[in-house]
Amino acid sequence: MDLDAARGRISKVDRQVVELLNERARLSLNVGAAKRQSLKEQGVSGKPEVYVPGQEKQVFERVRGFNQGPLSGESISAIYREIMSASISLQSEVSVGYLGPPGTFSHQAAMKRFGESLAYVPYTRIEDVIAAAAKEEVTYGLVPIENSTFGVVVQTLDAFVCQPLVKIRAEVHLPVTQSLLSRYQLSAIRKVYSHPQAFGQSHAWLDAHLPNVTRVEVSSTAKAAELAASETYAAAICSEVCASLYQLDVVASNVTTSSDNTTRFFVLGQSSDKQSGDDKTLLMFTVDHREPGALCSALNVFAKFKINQTAINSRPSRQRPWHYMFFVEIIGHELDDNVSSALDEIKKYCLDLVVLGSYPRQFY
Numbered sequence: 001m002d003l004d005a006a007r008g009r010i011s012k013v014d015r016q017v018v019e020l021l022n023e024r025a026r027l028s029l030n031v032g033a034a035k036r037q038s039l040k041e042q043g044v045s046g047k048p049e050v051y052v053p054g055q056e057k058q059v060f061e062r063v064r065g066f067n068q069g070p071l072s073g074e075s076i077s078a079i080y081r082e083i084m085s086a087s088i089s090l091q092s093e094v095s096v097g098y099l100g101p102p103g104t105f106s107h108q109a110a111m112k113r114f115g116e117s118l119a120y121v122p123y124t125r126i127e128d129v130i131a132a133a134a135k136e137e138v139t140y141g142l143v144p145i146e147n148s149t150f151g152v153v154v155q156t157l158d159a160f161v162c163q164p165l166v167k168i169r170a171e172v173h174l175p176v177t178q179s180l181l182s183r184y185q186l187s188a189i190r191k192v193y194s195h196p197q198a199f200g201q202s203h204a205w206l207d208a209h210l211p212n213v214t215r216v217e218v219s220s221t222a223k224a225a226e227l228a229a230s231e232t233y234a235a236a237i238c239s240e241v242c243a244s245l246y247q248l249d250v251v252a253s254n255v256t257t258s259s260d261n262t263t264r265f266f267v268l269g270q271s272s273d274k275q276s277g278d279d280k281t282l283l284m285f286t287v288d289h290r291e292p293g294a295l296c297s298a299l300n301v302f303a304k305f306k307i308n309q310t311a312i313n314s315r316p317s318r319q320r321p322w323h324y325m326f327f328v329e330i331i332g333h334e335l336d337d338n339v340s341s342a343l344d345e346i347k348k349y350c351l352d353l354v355v356l357g358s359y360p361r362q363f364y
């Protein structure tokens with residue numbers, strides 16, 4: 001086929017693609033109407049949940065299954081991310097809060113999960129993102145929960161203690177590469193700004209290459225980039241995305257200690273999704289330390305109901321000294337029979353127990 005013929009065929013296919021995209025969009029509007037009707041019939045007020053992570057997971061798996069190439073599975077997912085982003089924005093006006101300013105890894109994780117068609121709202125602190133999601137100032141909030149190199153994000157766990165009503169709706173995994181950005185060359189740098197998590201992921205490189213340079217912790221990696229752009233002899237540890245956003249140069253690319261550095265984020269909203277068949281649940285509880293073995297008794301309940309625990313963390317409860325809030329992530333959905341029986345039984349050993357949410361297991 002010659003060039004003109006191939007371009008002519010592409011033009012015809014584009015017409016069909018656009019027609020099909022609009023056919024899908026009309027069906028998505030029908031889905032929105034059916035969700036509203038169903039709430040009305042149940043006598044529930046408020047808007048239906050437009051972002052349904054379990055359904056999206058099925059769509060991604062299905063379309064990647066249909067794919068015979070030459071497009072890669074990643075390309076199909078990226079195209080469908082935008083199709084579903086447009087689909088969400090057709091059904092409702094959706095906003096997503098994240099730890100700003102633009103260019104943070106939270107921003108990138110939010111874009112990865114929600115695409116280009118939604119409104120993104122930056123907040124200065126993780127606590128503010130969680131409060132905004134709890135108050136419905138934004139439809140959804142996205143917060144980091146843990147990094148594979150540096151561990152749990154304590155600000156997020158501590159903020160859950162103050163906002164126990166917010167619900168986890170989904171998890172997002174984002175590969176993270178930290179880089180050193182500045183307007184100056186390496187030998188001229190006198191100060192490095194970053195978020196404590198990013199310093200934790202790149203300390204070996206900093207110890208080796210900038211051992212006597214002051215490290216200043218700030219609220220986010222993109223805030224660090226903003227400061228580095230406005231001060232003499234300053235640099236930031238942040239994403240390379242910040243180079244064009246804040247007019248900085250990449251002085252050293254990938255200064256991350258671990259080669260498969262990944263951060264896991266939660267999407268927060270007013271409710272969790274229904275069972276997807278492959279879910280996780282995050283619990284927050286305190287136990288009575290005057291009872292010997294209280295924590296052990298609580299955790300034994302999961303073993304009794306054959307429930308796998310994937311993570312356990314503790315934070316000071318801030319109510320009494322040496323009194324802890326435990327965060328346990330388990331396999332299964334709050335509504336699964338074995339999980340719901342375990343939750344009934346574990347309450348006997350807990351002073352208080354909050355289910356922070358159930359969400360489909362994601363590996364991407």
Ligand SMILES: O=C(O)C(=O)C[C@]1(C(=O)O)C=C[C@@H](O)C=C1
Pocket residue numbers: 028031032050051052053055056059083084087088091
């Ligand atoms: O199935 C739904 O609930 C929809 O709203 C449709 C749809 C889609 O476009 O496929 C859009 C958004 C949801 O997050 C999941 C799926």
